[in-house]
Amino acid sequence: MSDTNNNNTITIDGREIPFEEGQTIMDAALAADIYIPHLCHRPGLSPHGSCKLCTVEVNGRSASACTLPAASGQEVSNNTEALNGVRKTITQMLFVEGNHFCPACEKTGDCTLQAVAYHLDMLDGHFPQFYPRREVDASHEGIVLDRDRCIMCELCVRASREVDGKDVFAITGRGVDARLIVNSESGQLADTDITTDDLAAHICPVGAILIKEHGYEVPIGRRTFDLHTVAEPGVEPVILKKGKHADEH
Amino acid sequence: MKSENGPGKQPGTSRNQADNEHLLHLLFDIQQRERHIPQRSIAELARQLALPISQVESVVDFYSFFHREPRGIYDFMFSNCTSCGDVSMMHSLSERLGVTPGKTRADGAVSIDTTSCIGMCDQGPALLVNGRTLTQLTALRLEQIAEQVETGTPVEDWPVEWFRVHDNVRKNGLLLGTPFETGAGLRAAVEKGPEPMLDEITQSGLRGRGGAGFGTGMKWKFCRQAKGDAHYVVCNADEGEPGTFKDRILLTSHAHAVFEGMTICGHIIGAQKGYLYLRGEYRYLLKDLQAVLERRKKSGLLGEKVLGLQDFNFDIEIIIGAGAYICGEESALIESMEQKRGIPRVRPPFPVTRGYLGQPTVVNNVETLAAAAHIAVHGGAWFSGHGSDKSAGSKILSISGDCTTPGAYEYPFGVSIQRILDDCGAEDVQAVQVGGPSGTLIAPDEFERKLGFEDLATGGSFMVYGKDSDLLDVVSNFTHFFAHESCGFCTPCRVGTTLLKNGLDKIASGHGTKSDVDEMFRMATMVKRRSHCGLGQTAPNPLLDALERFPHIFEQRLVHDSEFEPHFDLDAALEEARQISHRDDAEAHLV
Numbered sequence: 001m002s003d004t005n006n007n008n009t010i011t012i013d014g015r016e017i018p019f020e021e022g023q024t025i026m027d028a029a030l031a032a033d034i035y036i037p038h039l040c041h042r043p044g045l046s047p048h049g050s051c052k053l054c055t056v057e058v059n060g061r062s063a064s065a066c067t068l069p070a071a072s073g074q075e076v077s078n079n080t081e082a083l084n085g086v087r088k089t090i091t092q093m094l095f096v097e098g099n100h101f102c103p104a105c106e107k108t109g110d111c112t113l114q115a116v117a118y119h120l121d122m123l124d125g126h127f128p129q130f131y132p133r134r135e136v137d138a139s140h141e142g143i144v145l146d147r148d149r150c151i152m153c154e155l156c157v158r159a160s161r162e163v164d165g166k167d168v169f170a171i172t173g174r175g176v177d178a179r180l181i182v183n184s185e186s187g188q189l190a191d192t193d194i195t196t197d198d199l200a201a202h203i204c205p206v207g208a209i210l211i212k213e214h215g216y217e218v219p220i221g222r223r224t225f226d227l228h229t230v231a232e233p234g235v236e237p238v239i240l241k242k243g244k245h246a247d248e249h
Numbered sequence: 250m251k252s253e254n255g256p257g258k259q260p261g262t263s264r265n266q267a268d269n270e271h272l273l274h275l276l277f278d279i280q281q282r283e284r285h286i287p288q289r290s291i292a293e294l295a296r297q298l299a300l301p302i303s304q305v306e307s308v309v310d311f312y313s314f315f316h317r318e319p320r321g322i323y324d325f326m327f328s329n330c331t332s333c334g335d336v337s338m339m340h341s342l343s344e345r346l347g348v349t350p351g352k353t354r355a356d357g358a359v360s361i362d363t364t365s366c367i368g369m370c371d372q373g374p375a376l377l378v379n380g381r382t383l384t385q386l387t388a389l390r391l392e393q394i395a396e397q398v399e400t401g402t403p404v405e406d407w408p409v410e411w412f413r414v415h416d417n418v419r420k421n422g423l424l425l426g427t428p429f430e431t432g433a434g435l436r437a438a439v440e441k442g443p444e445p446m447l448d449e450i451t452q453s454g455l456r457g458r459g460g461a462g463f464g465t466g467m468k469w470k471f472c473r474q475a476k477g478d479a480h481y482v483v484c485n486a487d488e489g490e491p492g493t494f495k496d497r498i499l500l501t502s503h504a505h506a507v508f509e510g511m512t513i514c515g516h517i518i519g520a521q522k523g524y525l526y527l528r529g530e531y532r533y534l535l536k537d538l539q540a541v542l543e544r545r546k547k548s549g550l551l552g553e554k555v556l557g558l559q560d561f562n563f564d565i566e567i568i569i570g571a572g573a574y575i576c577g578e579e580s581a582l583i584e585s586m587e588q589k590r591g592i593p594r595v596r597p598p599f600p601v602t603r604g605y606l607g608q609p610t611v612v613n614n615v616e617t618l619a620a621a622a623h624i625a626v627h628g629g630a631w632f633s634g635h636g637s638d639k640s641a642g643s644k645i646l647s648i649s650g651d652c653t654t655p656g657a658y659e660y661p662f663g664v665s666i667q668r669i670l671d672d673c674g675a676e677d678v679q680a681v682q683v684g685g686p687s688g689t690l691i692a693p694d695e696f697e698r699k700l701g702f703e704d705l706a707t708g709g710s711f712m713v714y715g716k717d718s719d720l721l722d723v724v725s726n727f728t729h730f731f732a733h734e735s736c737g738f739c740t741p742c743r744v745g746t747t748l749l750k751n752g753l754d755k756i757a758s759g760h761g762t763k764s765d766v767d768e769m770f771r772m773a774t775m776v777k778r779r780s781h782c783g784l785g786q787t788a789p790n791p792l793l794d795a796l797e798r799f800p801h802i803f804e805q806r807l808v809h810d811s812e813f814e815p816h817f818d819l820d821a822a823l824e825e826a827r828q829i830s831h832r833d834d835a836e837a838h839l840v
Contacts (some may be wrong), residue, residue, distance in 0.1 A: 049595050050739050055779050062778050067595045089775060093744035127748055128816055152737070170303035171737075172310040174573070174590075176747045178737035183303035185292040 010074040012036075012056075019070035026054055026066040029078070033233035036078050037087050037116055039094075039205055040153035041066040043236060045162055051094070051153055053087050053116065088120040096127045097176065099134070099148035100206075106215045107207030109223030110242045113151060114206075115230035134179060139190035142212050143201050150180045150208040160200035168194045180208065202240060218242075272298060272308055272588035273571050276315050277529075281379070284357075285319040304589065311590040311736075313364060313572030314380070314529050321353050321360035323398050326377040330366030330491045331726050332649035332712055333373030338386055339363060345395045359398060365574060365730060366491035367530040370649035370712070371417045371656045379404050382533050383411050414533070416498045420672065422659025423635055423643035424503070424619055427627070431505045432550050434625035438513040439556050447473065447517050450621055452629035454641030458616035459485060459577070460684055460708030461783075462640075465617055471601040473518045475609035482514045482523035483605065483612040485582055489528055489574040490685035491730060492710030495645040496615040498657050500527075500534050503619055504541040508565055510618030512551065513625050514611055515563045523565040524605070526582050529572050538567060574734035578782055579612040580604075581736065592738045593782035616645055616709070637663035640701035644709065648673045651715030660700065667696040669711065677716040680799070685710030686727035687787035690794035721802045724795045725753050731788035742785030745776035749792060751816070760814045761807050770796060 009016050010025065012034050019028035024047060029036050040051040049067035056065045057077040065076070077083060094113060102108050134147035152171055160168040168189075172181045184191035194201060196211055204210075220226070224242065228235050272294065279290050286309045295302040309315045325342065328334035343350050343361045353360040367382065369375035374386040378394075381404060390411065397407055418425055438446045451466025472480060484507060488496040499507055511523040527534065542565055545551040555561045568586055570576050576585045580594035583605050604610025613621075620642060624632050633641040640662035646669065649655045653674030660669065670678055683689050683700070684707035691698065691705070698704050714723060732746040752769045755761050773789035773796075780786050795802060808814050820839040827837050 047595070049781065052740050052779055052781070064595075064781075069597070086775060086779060089772075090740050090779075093740055093748070097744045097747075128751065130747070152740075152743070167301045167303070170301065170307050171590075172303070172307035173737065174311050175732060175735040175737045176743055177310075178743065181303050181306060183301045185288075185302055187288075187306075 007072045009072065010070050010076060012076045012078050013080070023070050024066055025056065025058070025063075025068050025070050025074070025076055028070045029065060034078070035231035035233070036065045037084075037119065037230075038066060039112060039116060039151065040155060042155055042159075042203065045155065045158045048154055048158065051151070052090055055083060055086055055090075057083065084120055087116075088122050089126075091117050091120055091122050092124075092126045094151045095122075096125045097130050097132065098150060099131065105149065105207045106210055107149070109220055109226055110218075110239070111207060111225075112205035112230060112239060115225040118225070119230050130176070132176075137182070137189045138212075139188040140192075140194065140212075141190070142196040143189060143194060144210050144212055145180070145182070145189050146208055146210065147180055148208075149206045151206055152178055152180070153205060155203045155205060156180075156200045156209055159203045160194070160198065164194075164198040164200055166193055166198070166200070168192045168198070168200055202242070205239075270298065271568055272300070272305065273312070273569060273585070276309060276312075277380075277569070277571065280315055283319070284322070284324070285316045298588070300588065307590050308588065311573060312529075312570070315571060319353060319357060321348075321358050323359045323404065324379050325359070325361045326364040326367075327361070328365070328367045328369065328373065328375050328377075329363040329726070329730075330370060330373070331714075331723055332370035332492050332655075333367060333375045334363070335374035335386065336363060338374050338388075338391060339376075341388070342391050342395065345391070346398060364530075364572065365489065365734060366493075368488055368494040368497050368528070369414065370492050370494055370647060372415060373649075377530065380529070380532055381412055382414060382530070384414055412533070414497070414501070416502055417656030418498060418502075419648075419654055419656040420658040420660070422645070422661065423632070424506075424616070424623060424645065425498075425657070425659045427623060429503065429506045429509075429623065429626070431509070431545075432548065432556075434506070434509045434622040435512050435516070435550055435556060437625045438516055439558060439561075443473070443517045443519075446513065446625060449629040450517075450624055453620075453624045453632040454629070454636075455617065455620055455624060455632060456640070456702060457614055458620065458644070458708070459614035460490075460688070460706060462702045462706060465613065465621065468601055468611055468613070469514060469517055471599075472609045472611045475602045477608040479522070479606075479608050480515075480518045480520035481605045481608060481610040482511045482518065482520045483579075483582065483586070483610055484511050484523065484525040484615055484618055485577065485579060485612050486531070486615050487526050487528045487570050487577040487582060488531070488615070489577045489734075490687060490708055490710050491727070492647060492649055492682065492685045492712040493708060494647040494649075495657050495709045497531060497534070499615050499619050499645070500531065500538060504538055505545070506619040506622040507615055508541060508545060509550070509625075510613075510620070510622040511565060512555065512563050513621060514613065514618065516555075516561060518609070518611055520611075521562050521564070523563065524586060525565060525567045526576070526586060527567055527569050528576075529570045532569055535567065535569065542567075573736075574730075575736045575782075575784055578784065581782070582612060583610065590736070592736050593784075614708075635661045637661075637699070637701045637703065639703040644700060644707065646700075646707070646711045647709050648711045648713070650713035651675060651678070651718065652713045662701040663699050665697050665699050666691065666705070669700075670696065670713065673713070675713045675715070678713055679716050679718055680714045680720060680723075682710070682712040682714070682723070682727075682791070683707050685712070686730060686791050687783070688790065690724075690791055690798065692798040719802075720795060720799055721753075721757055721806065724791045724802075725757055727791040728753050728788075731784065735784060735788070739781035739785065741776045742780040742782075742788065745772055745780070745785070746788050748772055749776065749789060753792070755814075755816055756803055756806050759806055759808070760816065760818070761803070762809075762812060762814055763807060764812060765814075766796070766803055766807070 017032040049064040054065040137145035327339035456462040576591040581591035732750040
């Protein structure tokens with residue numbers, strides 16, 4: 001399949017872009033430097049389709065850009081006022097179901113949820129807070145698990161399984177009681193085989209999985225999203241570095 | 250193939266030991282024996298089945314019938330369905346036995362809780378005690394139950410008539426009324442050959458009876474054409490839609506036709522293995538279903554060389570669920586079969602190409618398979634000769650609620666709502682919920698509408714609400730149901746169903762304003778449009794239908810003299826402070 005094949009194109013907000021067989025709408029968009037907001041998607045991991053932030057309309061039907069295979073003739077609406085309104089509501093829902101206190105969070109400025117919220121002009125949580133009770137797991141010597149901030153995106157679940165070759169994380173429970181657990185008899189992170197070298201230890205888009213003893217190394221003002229916008233092409237690897245090398249960019 | 254399927258779960262092995270050791274079955278045994286799932290059992294099971302500990306743990310937490318804290322020796326679960334539930338009865342038994350609902354009594358003897366519809370809507374109020382179905386509750390029966398508990402009589406020794414479940418077939422039709430000669434459908438299928446029989450099914454116009462209505466012939470054809478190491482037939486008997494119980498009757502009195510439909514499907518698509526996924530609430534049917542399977546094996550209708558054919562081996566196994574409505578969604582059902590949480594998969598790929606263990610799989614409703622067996626005997630034209638243009642054949646309805654004769658009624662498609670209401674003895678009807686909470690709530694001016702895929706599609710639930718029903722209560726019940734049953738995978742449904750539930754509670758408690766109604770409408774529309782699967786896409790239906798057709802049920806509870814009311818009552822929140830300070834004067838109140 002070649003990019004120049006006229007049949008293999010879709011349009012996103014009127015712009016015609018090529019795609020290759022097997023690509024999703026998200027893949028094609030990222031390759032064409034088109035930003036479709038997303039939280040549970042990360043190139044290199046299997047698509048998940050759970051956060052629904054990448055909701056687009058394909059020939060008038062609602063779909064998740066990260067899971068729907070691209071197909072010739074698709075006319076995709078993405079950056080519209082209506083869809084960004086839906087995305088803002090979804091982002092607000094993610095904020096109120098957990099316990100997110102940005103000013104007190106080490107991840108502030110490096111947090112994709114926060115960046116997406118800014119991108120969508122979200123000024124408040126809008127909905128009544130759920131204030132769930134969630135447990136912190138500080139048992140591991142190098143990693144802390146703060147479930148208050150978990151958004152159930154399962155990036156850590158997939159990173160551990162697909163890249164690290166382990167199975168450290170899982171989601172348990174049902175509905176609004178869903179929560180992140182780890183794979184050990186004690187239920188403690190210290191008793192799993194995770195290490196700070198694992199992708200799963202670094203991939204969290206929020207501040208639910210943090211590396212110990214490395215807090216506030218990059219001052220606020222010079223963090224990832226102080227220097228970049230979440231919609232910037234090629235920002236994914238920068239996000240993963242978590243501001244540490246922000247000065248290089 | 251990922252590790253989480255466990256060993257012995259590779260496709261192609263038609264008989265493997267592991268199927269008898271399904272995680273859901275092992276957990277049920279532990280729950281019965283220990284009255285909960287202890288932490289050590291989770292690790293033991295994980296080792297035994299070679300699954301990650303977190304996978305076993307997540308399954309325990311996902312299904313309503315497994316508990317991490319011990320339940321009582323007598324564990325009661327009252328249905329909270331508007332038809333087969335009566336939560337006031339739960340409260341009287343709780344009071345009588347000194348139990349706080351949801352908590353096990355201090356001596357460990359009794360626990361009482363609610364559960365989603367248990368499919369006894371024609372003979373409620375009903376409950377499950379230690380997983381066994383108990384129907385037709387009365388105040389007297391509750392007293393008798395309390396006495397059995399107090400005297401420590403084991404549930405096994407309680408009078409058998411308490412547990413009797415009746416078919417209550419009120420109106421026979423094409424399926425319920427046509428005698429089925431065991432083996433006749435399969436013999437016809439074998440004689441005809443797979444291709445011609447598939448054509449027959451296609452020509453019959455049969456569409457899925459679960460409600461979605463996908464063409465059965467088309468589904469079988471796709472699966473037959475799909476390449477794989479093995480093909481599977483799955484009968485979806487996870488009948489969880491509140492108000493539905495017609496599969497219960499088919500499985501009780503027409504199990505041969507259901508199993509024969511599965512076997513015919515197996516012959517056509519080239520499967521050697523079929524699974525019946527039975528909802529946990531129907532566990533009482535298991536023994537009889539297994540006996541039918543045994544008889545079919547002895548008659549050469551199942552097992553090796555079915556009907557003497559050298560190249561046709563087909564077996565059926567039963568997997569029993571554990572209280573999760575979402576598992577009625579076909580891909581969630583497959584996940585559950587694979588010993589995981591019932592999370593709907595991303596589609597495409599569809600199960601017909603990548604289903605159970607990643608192999609081509611047909612998932613059909615119980616009624617669809619029974620119909621297929623009849624079509625094999627009588628031909629496609631026999632079936633398509635009934636019903637309406639776009640909806641061939643008949644539909645078995647489960648009728649419950651405010652009518653004189655609840656039960657199963659079979660009609661050709663195209664029948665009007667009014668005709669059905671007349672037949673079941675429903676008068677002064679305020680509303681009908683067609684197709685269950687995920688279906689359509691209709692008002693009297695729509696009673697001339699007709700059942701069928703072209704007008705009112707239904708999986709069979711038909712709940713009648715008389716003039717004295719509190720419709721806001723009904724909508725609230727359904728909205729709570731969906732929040733309880735949401736799997737939690739996608740944001741719109743996970744968070745949205747709870748926001749809708751909370752919003753409705755606020756209005757029902759007299760604290761809602763016009764802006765709350767507008768907010769709920771906006772949220773309901775979003776959840777319906779943007780959710781991942783059918784659960785979220787239909788969860789807002791009761792609310793949206795009621796807002797459109799019965800706006801007064803909301804308006805009459807609203808606060809009209811203010812634009813906003815907080816969720817909680819500020820003055821009531823000060824009550825504790827008043828008690829502590831021994832004050833009750835005007836100054837100590839906000840109003």
